[in-house]
Amino acid sequence: MSNNTDITLSASIAFMKNKEAIMNVFKKADEGLKKAKEEGKNGIVIFDRFIKWEDFNEIFDLGEYIYKNLQNQTYSQSFIYRLLSYTNMVEEYVNSNYEDVSKLLYISKFNYDIYRNLIPKIANKLGIKNYKKDEEIIFKQEEISKLKKYFDNIPDENSFIYKYMKIALNYAVRKNRGGE
Incomplete structure (x- = not known):
């Protein structure tokens, strides 16, 4: 593990219904990733909410x-x-x-x-x-x-x-x- 505080990890999880087009899920996940980067980086967006990794x-x-x-x-x-x-x-x-x-x-x-x-x-x-x-x-x-x-x-x-x-x-x- 690195002690470099300049490195961050942002992620997004999108949920889909089993008959939903996969492209819609990719789009939701990509929007979530953009949101994660806008709201402070170093966290994950799930259920349209940004969570810092420490929480x-x-x-x-x-x-x-x-x-x-x-x-x-x-x-x-x-x-x-x-x-x-x-x-x-x-x-x-x-x-x-x-x-x-x-x-x-x-x-x-x-x-x-x-x-x-x-x-x-x-x-x-x-x-x-x-x-x-x-x-x-x-x-x-x-x-x-x-x-x-x-x-x-x-x-x-x-x-x-x-x-x-x-x-x-x-x-x-x-x-x-x-x-x-």
Whole structure:
């Protein structure tokens, strides 16, 4: 490995449907590569987002974690799609220069989703009958705390949820569709 900091590696990954013309994929990949070079080099564009190499592992480790919870049915596919809609709200909020505060409703929607869908599943898994009483124990479970770390804050243009959450979620969804 070279210690030359002037050398960078930029890449792009484009996805296609199995009946899509291969030339369209080449075009998407080439556009992604141009975007990678414009947005700072030394990274990859995937799902139309630029990722610096140093952030790559965190994003895809989270994607793998989400996928694992889809497989063990702690998270449902519809729950992941709702998380994707919350990331859209984050993008709209940040892209409005923080003026469209109505998009911050994603935080309360996310928390409602946790209460309605995850807490009962996790309580059942832990054998807790009265989860209102043992709520603190349930909230410490990684399946909830890991997501709250990202979704329970007001975002800015540098926050993980704005920059990368959509990639991790899309990765998990696509992997879940394709199986192992």
